[in-house]
Each structure stands twice: as structure tokens, then as C-alpha cells.
Amino acid sequence: MILLVPGAAMSIAVLLHAAACRLPLPFGSVIRFLIIGSVCGVAAIIVMITEYGPTADVVGATLAFAFAAELYLFLFTMTLASVSANTLALLSRGPASAMDINSLYGDRAMATLRIERLVTTGLAQEHDGVISLTPRGYVAARLFAGLRTAFSHRALD
Numbered sequence: 001m002i003l004l005v006p007g008a009a010m011s012i013a014v015l016l017h018a019a020a021c022r023l024p025l026p027f028g029s030v031i032r033f034l035i036i037g038s039v040c041g042v043a044a045i046i047v048m049i050t051e052y053g054p055t056a057d058v059v060g061a062t063l064a065f066a067f068a069a070e071l072y073l074f075l076f077t078m079t080l081a082s083v084s085a086n087t088l089a090l091l092s093r094g095p096a097s098a099m100d101i102n103s104l105y106g107d108r109a110m111a112t113l114r115i116e117r118l119v120t121t122g123l124a125q126e127h128d129g130v131i132s133l134t135p136r137g138y139v140a141a142r143l144f145a146g147l148r149t150a151f152s153h154r155a156l157d
Contacts, residue, residue, distance in 0.1 A: 009040040013036050017032060045062055
């Protein structure tokens with residue numbers, strides 16, 4: 001029974017996230033979910049502690065919510081940036097030739113798409129055709145550099 005609370009909280013978070021993604025807010029869809037998911041998660045914890053007390057079941061249900069939120073965020077971001085997911089979406093609108101798909105996902109189109117996403121999320125800015133990182137972009141770049149080092153991935157040339 002206790003799992004109904006995080007299940008309901010996650011359902012509400014997903015529905016509110018879907019609504020928030022359609023609003024003209026100044027931050028990206030991932031931040032929107034982090035805000036909404038955090039509020040729903042805290043609300044779920046408060047309800048569970050009030051109803052069941054501070055028990056191991058509450059901890060387990062909280063971890064179940066955290067897992068579901070992380071899975072949702074992973075799937076959401078994967079479909080946002082995945083070439084395969086975007087190709088599937090393109091093909092769901094109708095048949096396309098390999099040439100159509102290649103022209104959509106050629107090197108120039110992919111670079112343009114990625115730059116647009118960096119600008120949209122506030123990690124990069126473009127002025128007079130020159131692209132540079134924002135302060136948030138520098139933080140993200142340093143974080144990724146640290147993660148590459150931690151995971152022994154070689155740096156991009």
C-alpha cells in the first residue's frame with residue numbers, strides 16, 4: 001500500500017512536467033523536471049512519514065520514487081538527444097528515404113542541432129555567428145572534464 005504514494009507522486013510529477021514543457025519558462029526541460037520532481041518527492045515523503053512514521057518502508061518507498069524519477073529523466077533526456085529516437089520520430093510521420101535521413105542528420109545538421117540545444121539550455125550563446133560558453137556552460141564543461149578523467153575516457157581532440 002505504501003508504494004501507492006510514490007507512484008501517485010511520480011504520476012503527478014510526469015503530468016506536471018508535461019504541462020511545464022509547454023510553458024515559455026526561462027530554463028530547460030531537465031531543470032523543470034528537477035524542480036517539479038523534487039517538490040513531488042518531498043510531498044510524498046511528508047505524506048508517508050505522516051501516515052506510516054519514519055520506518056524502513058518509508059525509506060524503501062522513497063528510494064522507489066527516486067529510482068522512478070531517475071529512470072524517467074534518463075529516458076526523457078535520451079529521447080531528447082538520441083539520433084535513433086529522432087529518426088524514429090521522423091519515420092513515424094511517414095516513410096523517408098535514406099538520403100532524406102542522411103541529409104537531416106548530416107554532419108552540418110547534427111552540429112547545428114547540438115548548438116541550438118546548447119543555446120536553448122543556456123549552456124552556450126551565439127553573437128555574430130560566434131558561439132561561446134555561458135558561465136553555466138563552463139561549469140558543465142569542467143564537470144564533464146572531471147567525469148571523463150574519473151571514468152578514464154580520453155578527452156576529445
